Amino acid sequence: MARHDGKRVCVIGAGIAGLVTAKVLHDDGFDVAVFEKAPAIGGVWASSRTYPGLRANNSRDSYAFSDYPYPATADDFPTAEQIRAYLESYANHFGIWPRIRTSIEVVTVARAAVNAAPQSLDVRLAQGGDGARFHVTIRPAAAGAGTPTTLPFDFAVVCNGVFSEPLLPQIEAGSDLLARCCTRARPSTLPTSRRRT
Numbered sequence: 001m002a003r004h005d006g007k008r009v010c011v012i013g014a015g016i017a018g019l020v021t022a023k024v025l026h027d028d029g030f031d032v033a034v035f036e037k038a039p040a041i042g043g044v045w046a047s048s049r050t051y052p053g054l055r056a057n058n059s060r061d062s063y064a065f066s067d068y069p070y071p072a073t074a075d076d077f078p079t080a081e082q083i084r085a086y087l088e089s090y091a092n093h094f095g096i097w098p099r100i101r102t103s104i105e106v107v108t109v110a111r112a113a114v115n116a117a118p119q120s121l122d123v124r125l126a127q128g129g130d131g132a133r134f135h136v137t138i139r140p141a142a143a144g145a146g147t148p149t150t151l152p153f154d155f156a157v158v159c160n161g162v163f164s165e166p167l168l169p170q171i172e173a174g175s176d177l178l179a180r181c182c183t184r185a186r187p188s189t190l191p192t193s194r195r196r197t
């Protein structure tokens with residue numbers, strides 16, 4: 001398997017998708033940082049987002065990561081508390097936990113030097129650039145809690161779930177492309193003719 005030592009990846013969101021993305025990329029040698037705007041990991045399963053009595057519709061065998069089964073003590077249809085504990089255990093077990101920053105919201109992801117002529121990484125580094133492909137701007141999630149900071153990354157993976165409002169780029173004459181890119185993320189907002197789920 002190819003190694004990617006030192007390449008920096010920003011993962012946005014620490015729900016199930018963000019956690020498994022971080023784990024796989026970390027295993028492959030990427031330098032991973034996960035930003036989660038909520039105070040805890042787990043996404044929809046975080047304690048602030050669940051209600052008493054909530055359980056998974058799926059069995060614990062089908063709602064598990066393939067390389068990390070639920071403990072034998074979990075119910076066949078795990079409770080929200082058991083899912084939370086499972087996700088926290090997963091993050092700990094695979095060394096992801098130290099890479100997660102909670103209560104940090106990603107506000108923009110921008111291509112680095114988007115208006116500049118294409119240059120090799122060596123040229124940009126020689127000129128004092130950070131060599132990044134993407135500039136990711138973060139800020140404390142609590143309103144008024146701090147100023148935004150922009151960080152350089154080689155890659156960014158959006159794992160923000162289906163319950164976030166997408167900020168879609170304006171692409172003239174590219175609406176079909178945009179539909180193809182975004183349908184998986186939020187199909188219900190697109191006209192039926194443009195859905196490809």
Ligand SMILES: Cc1cc2nc3c(=O)[nH]c(=O)nc-3n(C[C@H](O)[C@H](O)[C@H](O)COP(=O)(O)OP(=O)(O)OC[C@H]3O[C@@H](n4cnc5c(N)ncnc54)[C@H](O)[C@@H]3O)c2cc1C
Nearest residue numbers: 013015016017035036037043044056057058105106160161
């Ligand atoms: C009540 C309920 C019960 C469910 N039960 C089941 C079930 O039994 N079986 C099943 O298969 N599925 C179930 N689901 C579906 C569930 O959504 C998925 O299974 C899965 O948990 C989604 O994970 P995710 O990581 O894609 O998204 P999410 O869990 O939504 O995580 C996305 C994370 O991204 C963070 N985020 C968003 N924007 C930003 C930003 N700009 N900066 C930083 N962080 C950001 C959010 O705070 C969130 O924590 C259920 C959903 C709900 C709401």
